[in-house]
Amino acid sequence: MYWDEDVEKIDRNELEKRQLQDLKASVKKASLSVFYKERFRKIDFDPDSIRSLEDINKIPFTTKDDLREYWPYGFLSVQKDDLVRMHSSSGTTGRATVIFHTRGDLEAWTDMVARSMYMTGMRKSDVFQNMMTYGLFTGGLGFHYGAEKIGALIIPAGAGNSKRQIQLMRDFETTVIHIIPSYALHLSEVFEEAGVDPRRDTKLSIAFLGAEPHSEKTRIKVEEFYGLKAYNSYGLSEMNGPGVAFECPFQQGMHIWEDNFLVELVDPRTLEPVAEGEEGELVLTTLRRQGMPILRYRTKDLTCIINGTCECGRTHRRIERITGRTDDMLIIKGVNIFPVQVEKKLMGIPGVGMNFLIILEREGYNDHMIVKVEVQKEFFSGDLKQLENLRRKITEELKSDILITPKVELVEPSSLPKSEGKAVRVIDNRKD
Amino acid sequence: MIAYQLSIFAENKPGRLAKVTSVLAREKINIRAITIASSDAFGVINILADDPEAARKALGDAGLTVSLKPVIAVVIPDKPGGLDKLIQLLAGQDINIENAYGFVLESWEKAVFVIEVDQIDKTQHVLKASKFETLDASALASIEPFHYMKY
Known part of the structure; x- marks a missing residue:
């Protein structure tokens, strides 16, 4: 039932004692980096001055x-x-943020992912189909190594190619999948078209839903259609990736692994801690990472901490589903997109006017991104073909940067809300 | 001779053409011919007007995205085969027609065929050599009085 019972059921006092010890070490380690060395010097902070967990307040927040x-x-x-x-x-807005790992960091990360998966009931006898992108994205490799540590048979299917995914599930009797929730819904349509009933024709029993926030309703849909238990997975590349917080079999919030992360929840405006049970921005400090420690990282994710002990016996506190962001980042098809990324790309294309608008729509189980772009008045030569070429160019340029293909619509100059001030750049019409 | 056609960029939604026609009506600009080419969510309204320069200014002032585009207005006989002769000539010269539309000047006598082509200079030359009459803006503007005089 437990991957690491001593750690997972650790007494809170004992946990805090260890956290303090690790925090001291982490702050000292961090002070070796150019960034924290400069920052500590600027505020005249002595890395040896951490005496309690509360002393973390002396350190400023770290941001993207x-x-x-x-x-x-x-x-x-x-x-x-x-x-x-x-x-x-x-x-990415401009430069991608990159995170580096030492061998020890990877081992610690892998252990947390294995712990998370094991918690839901995954064992070495399972066949794990990892339907996430492998590569720079942490979701693919993070889960891959965790599953390997448990000893399951891994099918590194990667993302997309729905028909092959279904074929793999049937041929090799996949029992556990890791999948983006919106893709799980989309895939259900492919199952139906193919006349395959996952409850009857596959051996699926567990799904890990990650890389984008989803609602309880979506979870229930996935569970009912596939005939399995779906567990919510939370992580971000700055904090390794997946395996930061994960649901246990009781599915009442995600246990956040406090032996590896110091958790704070702050009011995004005042940056003061929120009152117990209230919503706030999750702020995380790595306690064990050696290669690239990050202190008080503002995740921009909004959530609540669930108080009280969990029936599963784990003492690590739980967080609610992520309810939103404190910045304007969008997540579509598991891809994170900042409107400013779209803006930057658009403004580099000749013929594009002043304003644009992003509209997110849900059609059935498919999410679409529509980008309305004003055409520059002077650009228009009266030629429809010229406009079609412009639209194609915008589509290709955006796709190369944000990785999904938007539906680009050209609109007349000055027909969209002005860009000055707090312009509405995004309309999200996606509903369950 | 070169004529000028107004091309207006418009989103494909109710009211956009109404905006254009209301401006032209207010400015007392007469429309000789009109076509619309649309591509999904947007399109281009092409208008042959009696005073293209004034029309462009009025439409531009009204906030519309408009451009003046050179086209060739060729006079052809309004009878079977009248258009074919012109088209065969252009095809034989490897001239591509990007867009075209026509209207009748005098029933069973004369029609005008308006073409947007890829090689405008060459086209003019070819038409002149084959004795096709082409109309410019002022000729287009003065058509109507003659037309009415027939009655």
Whole structure:
């Protein structure tokens, strides 16, 4: 039932004692990096001055902008030689944020992912079909190594190619899948078209839903259609990737692995801790990471901490489903997109006017991104073909950057809301 | 001779053409011919008007995205085979027609065929050599009085 019972059921006092010890070490380790060395000097902070967990308040928050500014190696606390892997976030505004791992970091991460999967009942006898992109994205490789550590048979299917996914599930009797929730819904239509009933024709019993927030309703839909238990997975590349927080069989929130992360929940405006049970922005500190420790990282994800002990016996606190973001990042088909990314691309294309609008629509189980783009008045030569070429060019340029294919619509100049001030750049019409 | 056609970029939704015609009506600009080419969510309204320069200014002032485009307005006989002779000539010269539309000037006498082509200079030359009459903006503007005089 437990992957690591001593850690998972650790007494809270004992946990906090260990956290303090690890926090001290982590802050010291971090102070070796260019970024934290400069930051600590600027605020006259002594890395040895951490006496309690509350002392973390002396350290300023770290943001994605900091990671970008000190790209690529400014956060390293070890020599480059000691690194064995890099990953990168999918949503990028300008430079991608990159995270580096030492061999020990990868082992610790892998262990947390294995712990998470094992918690839901996955065992070495399982056949695990990993339907996530392998590569820079952390979801594919993160789960791959976790499953390998458990000893399951892995089918590294990767993302997409629905018909082959179904074929693999049937041929090799897949029992566990890792899948983006919106893709799970989409795939159900492919199952229906093919006349395959996953409850009857497959051996599926567990699904890990990750890489994008989803509702309880979506979970129930997936569970009912596939005839399995679906578990919510939370992570972000800055904090390794998957395996930060995960649901246990009781499915009442995600246990956040506090032996590896120090958890804070703050009001995104005042940056003060929120009252117990209230919603706030999740702020995380790595406690064990050696290659690239990050202190008080603002995840921009909004959630609540669930108080009280879980029936499963684990003492690590739980967080609710992510309810939103404190920035304007969009997640579509598991890909993180910032509107400013779209803006940057668009403004580099001749013929594009001042304003644009992103509309997210859900058609059946398929999510679409529509980008309305104003045409520059002077650009228009009276030629329909010229407009069609412009639309094609915009579509291709955006696709190369945001990785999904938007539906581009050209609109008349000055027909969209103006870009100055707090312009509405995004309309999200996706509903369950 | 070269004529000028107004091309207006418009989203494919109710009211866009109404906006165009209301401006032209207010400015007392007469429309000789009109076509619409649309591509999904947007399109181009092409208008042959009696005063294209004034029309462009009025439409532009009204906030529309408009451009003046050179076209060739060829006079052809309004009888069977009248158009074919012109088209065969252009095809024989490897001239591609990007867009075209026509209207009758005098029933059973004369029609005008308006073409957008890929090689406008060559087309003019070819038409002149084959004795086709082409109309420019002022000729197009002055058609109507003659037309009425027939009655």
